Amino acid sequence: MSNLYFLIVNYNSSCLIKRLLASLPQQSQNNYQVLIVNNSADDLEIVELQNSYIKVINSDKNLGFGKACNLGLNLIKDQNSQGIVWLINPDAYFDENVLNNATAFFNNYPHISILGTTVVNPQGEIIAAGGTFNPQKATLKIITSPPFDLTQDYTYTDWVSGCSLLINLANFSNAPQFDPRYFLYYEDLDFCLSYHQQGHKIAVTHLLKVIHETSTITNRNLIDKYRHITHSYLVYIEKYANLSLFILTNIRMSLNTIRLLIIKPKQGLGKLIGWFEYWQRKLLFH
Numbered sequence: 001m002s003n004l005y006f007l008i009v010n011y012n013s014s015c016l017i018k019r020l021l022a023s024l025p026q027q028s029q030n031n032y033q034v035l036i037v038n039n040s041a042d043d044l045e046i047v048e049l050q051n052s053y054i055k056v057i058n059s060d061k062n063l064g065f066g067k068a069c070n071l072g073l074n075l076i077k078d079q080n081s082q083g084i085v086w087l088i089n090p091d092a093y094f095d096e097n098v099l100n101n102a103t104a105f106f107n108n109y110p111h112i113s114i115l116g117t118t119v120v121n122p123q124g125e126i127i128a129a130g131g132t133f134n135p136q137k138a139t140l141k142i143i144t145s146p147p148f149d150l151t152q153d154y155t156y157t158d159w160v161s162g163c164s165l166l167i168n169l170a171n172f173s174n175a176p177q178f179d180p181r182y183f184l185y186y187e188d189l190d191f192c193l194s195y196h197q198q199g200h201k202i203a204v205t206h207l208l209k210v211i212h213e214t215s216t217i218t219n220r221n222l223i224d225k226y227r228h229i230t231h232s233y234l235v236y237i238e239k240y241a242n243l244s245l246f247i248l249t250n251i252r253m254s255l256n257t258i259r260l261l262i263i264k265p266k267q268g269l270g271k272l273i274g275w276f277e278y279w280q281r282k283l284l285f286h
Helices: 014-023 043-050 065-081 099-108 189-196 222-240 243-263 265-282
Strands: 004-010 033-038 054-058 083-087 110-122 126-128 131-134 139-142 154-156 164-168 200-211
Touching: 004 014, 004 065, 004 099, 014 043, 033 043, 033 065, 043 054, 043 083, 054 065, 065 083, 065 189, 083 099, 099 164, 099 200, 110 189, 131 189, 164 200, 189 200, 189 222, 222 243, 222 265, 243 265
Parallel strands: 004 033, 004 083, 033 054, 110 200
Antiparallel strands: 083 164, 110 126, 110 164, 131 139, 154 200
16 A cells, blocks of 8 residues: 555646646655645546546535645545645745655655755746744744755754645644634644644655746635735734734734725725625634
């Protein structure tokens, strides 16, 4: 049985996923499997990618990133409770064979539960290598320079990018889950912080690298993009900030939304919808 599973969430990204799959080494001796959760029912091309080691799970609606990952994680955990799951974005790909490095890493360091890879752009510049979190101010920062001693295989970090993230299922009694309140954005940060609070080790390594060529899919609908950013940010602030910072954030957001409605109407409308939806759910469920 394969111990390495690539988990990919598709939303109108079949062309990008084809590139990602083509960058993987040839499948031999069942050394890895691919599970694609299809969030776009009208993307029929994705179904054609299925074969003996690539499985597509179709969703009736767009679940968002976190819920789609949860669906995939549950299926993989049921199939192989000791598996390694590599969450990877459709717009990422490989330029070298890292399969052996991935499995060897967790053989050598089984105490690591969540592992981030080095993420570079097509020019080879680092765009993500872990991240920091300030609990007093609830602020975060993406590390864009190597935070590690290259003589060491990994460095502990507060959180890692969901663009390329590995999960050691052996360290979880149940399938790890993303908070379903995040539709898109901030779910990777929350995932890491939540499991770190439970005692899991989060690290980033220079032994694994992916290339991330950011797609323009989320920019096709600016209203939806800023709606999801705003809603997710408020969920994040609610969970990790103190009450005064939470109130101040909402005041600032209200003022900024008014300003954007005048100078950038689509962004402003998206923020307004996201803010309204957040408070609607908060008031209904409290």
